[in-house]
Amino acid sequence: MSDMVPAVDVSGLCVRTRSRVLVDSVEFSIAPGERVGLIGESGSGKSLTSLAIMGLLPDNLTASGSVSIAGSPNVVGLTDKEMAPYRGRVASMVFQEPMTALDPLMRVGDQLAEVLRHGGNSEVSSSGTRSRSDLHQAVVPGLTEVGLPDPASAARAYPHQLSGGQRQRVMIAMALANEPALLVADEPTTALDVTVQAQVLDLMVRLVEERGAGLLFITHDLAVVSRVCERVLVMLGGNVVESGSITDVFGSPQHEYTRRLLAASDLETLDLGLPSTSAMPSVSVMPQEGEAPPIIRFTNVSKVYSRGRTQPPVQAMNAVSLDIYPGERFGIVGESGSGKTTALRMLTALDTPTSGTVEVKGLRLDLATKSQMAALRRNQQMVFQDPLGSLDPRMTIGRIVAEPLLALRIPKAERVQTVEEMLLAVGLPADTTARYPHQFSGGQRQRIAIARALVTQPSIVVADEPVSALDVSVRAQVLELLARLTTQRNLTLVMVSHDLAVVRHLCHRVAVMQNGTVVEVGTTQQVWDDPQHSYTKRLQASTPVMEIATQT
């Protein structure tokens, strides 16, 4: 292929329902070997654009305009059958959810072989007469290339036997199996742990570079784009509002929306009431150890989950000791399987330790009476990760927020008033009460969840990944809200997150967990600026950071 022919050339691409235009006249072109990012919030049309290129739009949407892949005639409007030969061979795609993107009932090797067969690969094309082990032999090189530790056994594995990162490697192997001219990646690492994300991103960039293929990389994460791509397109409401090299767009954004997006993702500019880097280290909002007794204390907490007679038990927590002081914002950071969620379950008494004790306000949870537990639960409320999943879709906001008050037998008039005050405090209009969760955006829903948590006037709030399901622009607002409310109400906040960057900006102190143990505890500043443990160093290095200085 000559360098003159772009990997993909999109012009005047529109996607519409019968009544609405969702993608409006999008134009761009990607040269062979070029890596282009497509950023925007949920609903901006970035995923629809990629699906339209691949001819994979849901059938209630129609595309118009022109898309040429590697010099092909216009593929927009082709039937499924006409489009199929392009997919996987000329253009291929990696999707966001590694958990659901592979057929759970089919061996990984068979799924990869299927793609090879579509590409006319002779080694697998006569698979009808070949044995399964021959077939798996043929896919081993592809699985080796994406860095799977044991490619031969990975070929025989079913998807559920692989980790999220391994599945995403398999997806990449499938996408690149037939040497396509264009690779479309739709949030390929959003569901992965940061250290795994870093590896998968590096792998993808390397393989695309080696092949000289064009890459269209869709993400909401600006830091990831700046790491992977050379050029970026910013989408808003179905339009590309700005495009150019990463340095130009991030360095001197022209469009107002891009500026807002950049400001929101740059947590540095956020003032969440933490002692700033330049301030005197001794003058600190953070309560000092020894001043007051800890409000939460983990002493040598271990948790072992047994998995039946045949599988070895899992040590989810191993001798964890932590002290959290009143008024402190405390972060627990770790990747999946680190034990951070188990720690939350212990703290909220949803689970009991195998050994060791958890104390809240001097009360040992394992010795607490029923009425003490009830009082404690009122005093300690939770905010969950998925604001839509954790709000009952058939209840009005008023009832959702009032629900914790019902248990306290508070009279109706007082309840209504408390709820309205609480909604105002989280920045929602009081007339919110009559509406339902689906009528709100993700950020608003998380505000509602925070209102529900705070309505009983608790002194401890436990938040499980409170902003990781939110768009960047909303994330900053919710963090600000959490910071303001915890300060105003003198709350103790315990936050679990996979994102060291978020914890760094919100929390006074942080515990880093790995494989059930706390490997490092300290002020967030210490831990970020001078990590002691090798795992913390790795975590910090893997956390994507915007590499371009903004001049807003």
Add this chain to the structure above:
Amino acid sequence: MTTYFLRALGKLLGTLLIASVLIFLILRVMPGDAATVALGINATPDALEAWREAHGTNSPLIAQYVTWMGGILHLDFGTSFVTGRALTPLILDRVQVTLIIVGLGMVLALLAAIPLGTLAAVKHRSPLGVGIAGASQIGVALPSFLVGVLLVGLFAVRLGWLPSGGWMPPAYDFSEFLRRVTLPVLALATVQTAVMTRYIRSAVLEVMREDFLRTARAGGSTWNRALVRHGLRNAAVPIVTVVGVQLASMLIGAVVIERVFVVPGIGSMLVDAVGQRDLQAVQGIVMVLVTIVVVLNIAVDLLYMVLDPRIRLRESS
């Protein structure tokens, strides 16, 4: 895998043991005295007592249960209180008839419902798909005996092609068996086709939204190919459950069809035995039905393992 089978076998035996105790006890507490029913209300107390002595209904419950279970372990269900004949050959004959009708009915229903349900899902926006879905809605609401009566009216009375009822064991006269089995099987299958079409449609619709179908298409499969290769097997998992439940309820509900077509199945035998207070026959029949249902459930569990590696690997590890 072996431990799984052993565990399944243990579960089967345990369930049957509990079921046998329950069946036995429930029948004992039901009102109505077997001796009075057998001999009529004018029988003398001496005659009644002699009957009870002869049939063992006056011995302690435990002893009665042990005798009954001892017989069952040798596949002997005892003798009927009413006719005095051995129950085992009778029950086996009758259950065979019902199993044939129900089995053929389900096979026929699946042969029709799998393509119909899949088509209804794939074309769910077009008039064809909506039409199939609507027709299956109506079919679900039809009672099978009504379908039976309509079929008799059309094929037996008006056209005279097939007999309106009666039975012929396949071993004696196979072509006559076919002529007699057709209408009852059609009546059962019509309603089951409607029921299964609905379930298959929604299972396929569900699977059509799965990400892995999109992945297969992104890898070069056409939509239809992806659906056949990846979709149908995934859709089969929930459908297997429904087939198991439907078979069990068809077995029990077959009595209606047996009555309409005058077929000597287990259902009508059960209803007759209950009417005659023939305790011995009732508990034998119910025990056989329970055994079939429990075995069906285990077969469904095993099918899951064949279909879904996640279940297979969890159970066998």
